[in-house]
Amino acid sequence: MFYSAAVDIASGFIKDDASPEQVAAERALYEPLAEAVRQLVDASIRTTVDADEVRAVTEDLERLAARLQRSQLPGAYGVRYGSDGTGRPWGNTVVGVRNPAAPPLRTVKDAETLGNVSADFHLGAAYEGPPSHVHGGVLALVLDQMLGEAAGAGGRPGMTATYTVTYRRPTPLGALSARAWISRTEGHKTWAAGEISGPDGVTVEAEGLFVLPRWAREAGGTDSPDAPHYF
Amino acid sequence: MFYSAAVDIASGFIKDDASPEQVAAERALYEPLAEAVRQLVDASIRTTVDADEVRAVTEDLERLAARLQRSQLPGAYGVRYGSDGTGRPWGNTVVGVRNPAAPPLRTVKDAETLGNVSADFHLGAAYEGPPSHVHGGVLALVLDQMLGEAAGAGGRPGMTATYTVTYRRPTPLGALSARAWISRTEGHKTWAAGEISGPDGVTVEAEGLFVLPRWAREAGGTDSPDAPHYF
Structure with missing residues (x-):
């Protein structure tokens, strides 16, 4: 019963051999992006700015999402392993540093x-x-x-x-x-x-x-x- | 033991008497905002556009978040009740239509x-x-x-x-x-x-x-x- 899922899960552990320096650079790039989106998640719930402003911001956000989506992973992030064996579960919904839905x-x-x-x-x-x-x-x-x-x-x-x-x-x-x-x-x-x-x-x-x-x-x-x- | 929390929770049930038409207008305004941010959550995890583009988009997102934050609720959304008694748990992390972290x-x-x-x-x-x-x-x-x-x-x-x-x-x-x-x-x-x-x-x-x-x-x-x- 677990077989196909096991293969799916195993295939999501990706050894990309990123060096510690590359990993640090990736983290410095993506953490601010996730944090900006995290602020937007909170603001989407709490904002009381006027309707025209909400509509204007929404349109800009749609354009920015499309820019990020121009090139992307075919599926979820999975877990990637660098050259020193450290794993990066960066899409994880609880601990993922690239996931704005995670606290993290x-x-x-x-x-x-x-x-x-x-x-x-x-x-x-x-x-x-x-x-x-x-x-x-x-x-x-x-x-x-x-x-x-x-x-x-x-x-x-x-x-x-x-x-x-x-x-x-x-x-x-x-x-x-x-x-x-x-x-x-x-x-x-x-x-x-x-x-x-x-x-x-x-x-x-x-x-x-x-x-x-x-x-x-x-x-x-x-x-x-x-x-x-x-x- | 439940007392203070009970008061906190009770105070978050807010009767704002919004008419069904007002509620429909609010929904039409905030659902696209939440959906745009939901797209950004997904894109933050999956994007592979180049680093300069990530940085440029991040800066724009920070500016847009600040625009939404110019005026906002003092805390979480709570549950608001319209004139017909229907409740709006719009910040709820599972069903909230204003919450981009909700599926919903x-x-x-x-x-x-x-x-x-x-x-x-x-x-x-x-x-x-x-x-x-x-x-x-x-x-x-x-x-x-x-x-x-x-x-x-x-x-x-x-x-x-x-x-x-x-x-x-x-x-x-x-x-x-x-x-x-x-x-x-x-x-x-x-x-x-x-x-x-x-x-x-x-x-x-x-x-x-x-x-x-x-x-x-x-x-x-x-x-x-x-x-x-x-x-």
Whole structure:
């Protein structure tokens, strides 16, 4: 059942051998573009300028989108690997630096405890569910990524098999933090747990099961410590 | 524990008494803006135009964002109610028509079975997790929204208390469909279940518990059949 998808996923891990200098130059080029579009996402929701101005800006944005679309990748970004083996999951919807829909999360691995990861981040108007609060599903999205990164940081990367999210109280939009850790292991199975906190403490908790698919174990392509980013 | 958040959320339900004609005019104004920015989100990830062109477009985008930001709402959009009682959750990260980070999902209520909802939608490069595939957390986000809408469509709106997502196989980016239904009820508690399907069938399933908080029951502000949108 997993076969064709496995091939599709495997083919999206692209070794382009970009040098660290090239990667740094790409990052310096695309991060400001993503940030400008991120500002536009927020402004599209919140602007109150008059209708003529909205229409004029919209037309200009359509022209600029067409300029960027003149030459583009045939599909999604995938994950690209540079000459030093570092992967770039730059389209990823949570951590992708080229993705304006991503906050983007920057996760930090604990130097002392293998498998512990944390992130400080800000979620604005684009992530709203209940008024002024983060959509519960966005919290699940962030926790899925964090749990996967914990599994990977502990040397046990995998794809999510199942997870449960429990909401303790509403999470306000704004500054938030998340942390995750490995809670249990058994063969190719890894359980990871995590939580998100707002200014008044923990608002949501999650625990999930991560499994490294057979094709990935056989390909050996996910042994990199960065692999968890990619699932 | 819920008190201050309850007040925050309640204050985000804004009755602006816009007439149906005003709402239609607003929609005609803001939908093209959101769609243009949505194109830019995709292009930011996928463009391969040369570096000078990326820089030139970025500068123009920054200027356009500043024009929209000259006058804006102090915070997130919230939910606004027109004169006919219809709510507009236009900033919502899943269904918000002014939110370029939203697909946006358009859910359809089954006319025959109360509480059954469905949606056909397309997820492109901005929603990537594993290469060429939808991020597992985005599927959780969509299902959280769908389950909440099912609860609401059955006359039992609520906020998510907990839910479990089970991944059957990877979900390719592209055309997808989702459906959700009420699976069980007990007092103020409602359990809803749902699934997402790709071209090869069901890829992910979820079940969750939804509870209408006391403040909302007392405010009576969520009795509208559209209320589920807002949690």
